[in-house]
Amino acid sequence: MPQTxxxxxxxxxxxxxxxxxxxxxxxLLAENAVAHMEGAxxxxxxxxxxxxxxxxxxxxxxxxxxxxxxxxxDRAVVRWSAAAHHxxxxxxxxxxxxxxxxxxxxxxxFRDGKIVEGWDAWNLGGLLDACRAANP
Numbered sequence: 665m666p667q668t669x670x671x672x673x674x675x676x677x678x679x680x681x682x683x684x685x686x687x688x689x690x691x692l693l694a695e696n697a698v699a700h701m702e703g704a705x706x707x708x709x710x711x712x713x714x715x716x717x718x719x720x721x722x723x724x725x726x727x728x729x730x731x732x733x734x735x736x737x738d739r740a741v742v743r744w745s746a747a748a749h750h751x752x753x754x755x756x757x758x759x760x761x762x763x764x765x766x767x768x769x770x771x772x773x774f775r776d777g778k779i780v781e782g783w784d785a786w787n788l789g790g791l792l793d794a795c796r797a798a799n800p
Contacts, residue, residue: 669774670733673740676772676779681728681746684720689713694778702788722795723748723764742770750795757795766791 667675672692679688689709693699699706699715706712720726726748734741745767750760768786772779 667777668735669738669740669772670735672774672777672779673733673735673742673770673772674730677728677730677742677744680716681726686713689716692779694775694780697779698781700781700783702784702786719754722750722752722754722759724751725749738774740772740774742772744768744770754795755792757792760795760797762794762797764791764794 675688676692679685680692689712693709693712695708697708697712699712701715704715706715726746728744728746730742730744732743745765747763747765750757750762750764752759766787768784770785771783773781
């Protein structure tokens, strides 16, 4: 039985973010997929993996919880939250060791069982401020 877009969206967060399965990125993201992330648009799995590596480098124990998924036709929207400790450098901000929490939403468009476009909306500025607060 084929997976629904709701299932694929949940799988993205569980396997790509929580299990850190690089293979899942290639399985779920189309080669020419566009990821509209906070601060940049990325094209393709390799560019996404680079961006994920930077975030995981700063927050190696990041855990994303899917709070809700709404799916219709070729789209799914995921409301999620994340928790981690800032133990690596993030955009020039030295590690603070502080726990951080943040929330966001991701809107995905699917074609042939793969994500072809995604939009992330989350408070990157608030996360950076929290990391800076411990590093005056």
